[in-house]
Amino acid sequence: MNMYLTESLSGENFLKKEIKALLRSGHYRSESDFIKDAIEAFINERADLRTEIAVEMYKRREVSLGGASDIARLSIEEMKEVLVERGIPLRRGYKSVQQLNERTKKLKEIRRA
Numbered sequence: 443m444n445m446y447l448t449e450s451l452s453g454e455n456f457l458k459k460e461i462k463a464l465l466r467s468g469h470y471r472s473e474s475d476f477i478k479d480a481i482e483a484f485i486n487e488r489a490d491l492r493t494e495i496a497v498e499m500y501k502r503r504e505v506s507l508g509g510a511s512d513i514a515r516l517s518i519e520e521m522k523e524v525l526v527e528r529g530i531p532l533r534r535g536y537k538s539v540q541q542l543n544e545r546t547k548k549l550k551e552i553r554r555a
Contacts (some may be wrong), residue, residue: 489515493524498550501530509549 452522470476485491496514499505505513510523525532 464528496521497524497530500525503533503545504552505549506545507532509552 461470461473464476465473470479470532475537485495493514493516496505496510496516499513500507500510507518507525510525511518514521514524516524522532
């Protein structure tokens, strides 16, 4: 059994040691920077998770159909299909300019985060 696996199985927190090594090497400024990067990389590789995030945000009115399709990396038509298959009603447009501005502001905040 290799040393990496042995230490992992022996109860030592080898992942913590790896993160600390990356911090010391200067690749990350903080553990939270590493965790954020790791989560982004993980979600980037998982189309199913991107779709789940998009659906949940759409259901909660945090993003528009276009925003959801961007998050899921699907065309608007594909995103519509996903929503309809799940029984989620499609929203059509905004009721006021104020609502449009609020949604635009919220989307910008999400993209900056």
